[in-house]
Amino acid sequence: MKRTLLLTFSALMWLGVQAAAETTGDKDYQAGRWDPIHFKPAIEQATDEQCLECHREVLDKQVREQSLAGVKAAEALAWYQTVGTYQGDQETFHRRHLVTEYATQVMDLKCNTCHQGNDPRDEAGMSHAEGDPTLNHYRKHVDPNLCLKCHGQFPYQIMAVPGPWPEFGHVFQDNCLLCHVTFRTNRHQVNYLKPEAIEALGKQDADTCYGCHGGRSWYRISYPYARHPWPGMAEAVPDWAKGRPAQSEARFLVGIKQPQAPKQGDKP
Secondary structure, eight states: OHHHHHHHHHHHHHHHHHHHHHHHTOOOHHHHHTOGGGSTTHHHHOOHHHHHHHHTHHHHOOOOSBOTTSOBGGGSOOGGGSSTTOOSSOOOHHHHHHTSHHHHHHBOOOHHHHBOOOOGGGOOOOOSTTOOTTOOOOOOSBOHHHHHHHHSOOOGGGTTOSSOHHHHGGGGTTOTHHHHTTSSOSOOOSTTBOHHHHHHHHHHOHHHHHIIIIITOOSSSOOOOOOOOOTTOOSSOOGGGTTOOSSOOGGGSTTOOOOOOOOTTOOO
16 A cells, blocks of 8 residues: 555656646656666767757856865865866866866867766665665776876876876976976877877976976875887887776777878987
8 A cells, every 4th residue: 555655656756747847848857867878889979969959057167165174275275276287266076177277278078088987776775774785886987997097196107207206206307298298208199188188288388297296186096097109119118017908998088080000210
């Protein structure tokens, strides 16, 4: 009896929402939730305009003027502001990655760069006492490996740097390109970055490089980047690089003209 009443109530609620949607001309929530754009292959071709049509709030939200504890944002330094390349006031997560001045200068992130679809059937909301505790394995909305690409630790152990860059950068004249003008010169050739701008800014300020490669780290590990061949690259693969791919994921190479692989005997 109780179950019948619950189902009846749920059906009436759904009909009410459906009627309201038809009256206003808007798509109801459930229809939107299961729209093909949230699934592959449609999500792979989705434009930012299509995503923001429903999710505009991610860019409209603003940082609180002060925290609930009373700390004023204007008087506090956020963790992502500790690297010199960050300019301006504190910003929200999505705005920092999509629309701030520095983001548009060095990155070309799209909504579907990070969001590759989310099947509601993989979710298990535990927002009430009768939630099913066995449904606790979800697909993550964003693959953490993607975050690691820009927020991993600075791997000084494999870069011939004696310690963390803030402590030993002066040994290299605070210039990443002192070494990388020769080593690993095929960099940033992916469609979510602006390689020319990054390289130009890296020549001016090492914080451009360190900002992503350790300076804004979220994780205790570094990301095992693909080792795109570069002129003068040694044939022998060091132990720490064994097993790494020779190019980035295919979806990040769309629209990117890759440099020719070096020929045998090429010099830097």
